[in-house]
Every structure is written in C-alpha cells, then in structure tokens.
Amino acid sequence: MIVDSHCHLDHFDAEERPAIVARAVAAGVTRMVTIGTRVDQAPAVKAIAERFPEVWGTVGVHPHQAGDGAMPTVEELVALADHPRIIGIGESGLDYFYDKSPRDVQREGFRRHIRAARAAGLPLAIHARDADEDIAAILREEREGGAFDFLLHCFSSTPALAEAALGMGGYLSFSGILSFPRSTELREVAARAPAGRLLVETDAPFLAPVPHRGKRCEPAFTALTCAVLAQARGVAPDAMAAQTTANFFRLFQRAGGGP
Ligand SMILES: [Zn+2]
Numbered sequence: 001m002i003v004d005s006h007c008h009l010d011h012f013d014a015e016e017r018p019a020i021v022a023r024a025v026a027a028g029v030t031r032m033v034t035i036g037t038r039v040d041q042a043p044a045v046k047a048i049a050e051r052f053p054e055v056w057g058t059v060g061v062h063p064h065q066a067g068d069g070a071m072p073t074v075e076e077l078v079a080l081a082d083h084p085r086i087i088g089i090g091e092s093g094l095d096y097f098y099d100k101s102p103r104d105v106q107r108e109g110f111r112r113h114i115r116a117a118r119a120a121g122l123p124l125a126i127h128a129r130d131a132d133e134d135i136a137a138i139l140r141e142e143r144e145g146g147a148f149d150f151l152l153h154c155f156s157s158t159p160a161l162a163e164a165a166l167g168m169g170g171y172l173s174f175s176g177i178l179s180f181p182r183s184t185e186l187r188e189v190a191a192r193a194p195a196g197r198l199l200v201e202t203d204a205p206f207l208a209p210v211p212h213r214g215k216r217c218e219p220a221f222t223a224l225t226c227a228v229l230a231q232a233r234g235v236a237p238d239a240m241a242a243q244t245t246a247n248f249f250r251l252f253q254r255a256g257g258g259p
C-alpha cells in the first residue's frame with residue numbers, strides 16, 4: 001500500500017475522476033489526499049473526499065492565492081477543517097519564485113495556517129519555493145506558541161531547510177522531482193533523512209515522475225516516486241511503501257491509524 005500524500009483531484013474533470021482513482025488503486029496507491037488551495041474550493045475538496053473512500057482532503061489557501069481576497073482567520077480555517085474527511089491544513093507556505101501574492105501577505109497567511117493547524121490538532125502541508133530562510137524562521141518563531149505537526153510537501157529545497165525542518169520534528173514529502181536526472185542533491189537529502197520522516201506524493205496533475213515527465217501526472221505515479229526513493233536509500237520498494245505509509249498515518253492521525 002502506498003499513500004499519495006498530496007494531489008489535486010479537483011483539477012481533473014469530474015467524469016474522469018473515478019478512472020483516475022481506480023488506476024491509482026490498481027497501482028497500489030490505495031489512499032490519496034486532495035489538497036485545499038482556496039476557501040471557495042473547500043466544498044469541492046470535501047465533495048471529492050465524500051465521494052471516494054480512498055480520498056481524504058485538506059483545507060487552506062495556497063500562497064499563489066494568498067492575495068486574492070480576504071485571508072481566512074485562524075478561527076475560520078479551524079471551522080473549515082471541521083469535517084470527518086478533512087485530515088490536514090494547507091497547502092500554505094511561501095513561494096518567492098512565482099511571487100504571485102505579495103510576500104508580506106504570504107507570510108501572514110502562512111502564520112495563520114500554522115496557528116490553525118495547532119488549534120485543530122491537524123498537520124500542515126507546507127509549500128516552500130525559494131523561501132528557505134523565511135520558512136525556517138517562521139516555523140521557529142511559531143513553535144514558541146506551541147507545538148504543531150507539519151510536512152514540507154514536494155520537497156525540493158536546500159539540504160539546510162531539510163535539516164531545519166527535521167530538527168523541528170517535521171516530515172519531508174517527495175514528488176516526481178526526485179526522479180529527475182538532475183535531482184542528485186535532492187536524492188542525497190532523501191537518502192540521509194530519518195526513515196520515519198519520509199512521505200511520497202505526486203502533486204498531480206503536476207510534476208509527473210520519469211518516465212512520464214512532462215505529461216499529465218496522476219496519483220498512480222506515486223508508486224514510481226516511491227521506487228526511486230527506495231533506490232536512493234538502498235531498500236526494497238515494498239519496504240519503502242510500508243515505511244512511508246506508516247509515516248503517513250502517524251502524521252495524519254485523523255485518517256484513522258492505517259489499514
Ligand atoms: Zn505546492
């Protein structure tokens with residue numbers, strides 16, 4: 001069993017979704033998490049998670065959308081997450097590569113999501129791109145207000161941010177980027193991280209792993225990324241699947257403790 005800890009099923013056509021979930025299950029990816037990116041998209045996430053027993057959801061506002069409207073308050077985020085199929089907060093974080101929202105707005109949104117994760121007792125899925133120092137600094141500052149669980153999704157940042165996150169008890173989730181030929185440093189980070197802190201994901205429909213690179217990605221491909229992770233760490237693919245699945249259920253407790 002493999003869990004796709006981060007995908008965007010709302011990006012696929014509704015008519016096609018049953019086949020996409022079925023292909024994932026056939027590939028051993030029997031559970032997946034479809035991710036919140038906007039407040040007005042939360043009902044769609046919940047509907048998908050209600051429709052498919054294999055799918056859970058999260059609620060949050062992506063840093064790209066942070067400047068689009070009123071950022072929800074901590075209380076609003078906690079209320080939005082009060083649903084049996086919602087098992088996490090996010091994605092939130094900082095994206096200084098695209099800079100689609102003003103940076104101060106992104107930072108304020110990120111802090112609110114951290115506080116909501118803490119208040120709701122749910123893990124936070126963090127999106128981090130070209131913002132390593134601010135991500136680490138905000139995580140450190142916010143921890144003074146009390147512990148919270150988090151993962152760095154689609155991890156592709158520096159070894160320094162990996163180390164900082166792991167030092168704060170965080171998890172790293174690897175996507176298809178891990179399979180790209182140039183991702184040598186990333187595979188080294190993945191090889192060195194503690195086995196108990198690793199997750200896998202697709203971020204579908206984006207970032208398809210080799211040999212599907214450049215094409216549309218779907219949750220079934222999590223198995224390919226899990227195999228690359230296994231190879232980087234010198235373990236059997238089945239053992240890597242079991243380890244990342246156990247890690248997933250330890251972090252996402254509302255998912256119910258596993259198969
Ligand atoms: Zn993201």
Ligand SMILES: [Zn+2]
Pocket residue numbers: 006007008035091203
């Ligand atoms: Zn995403």
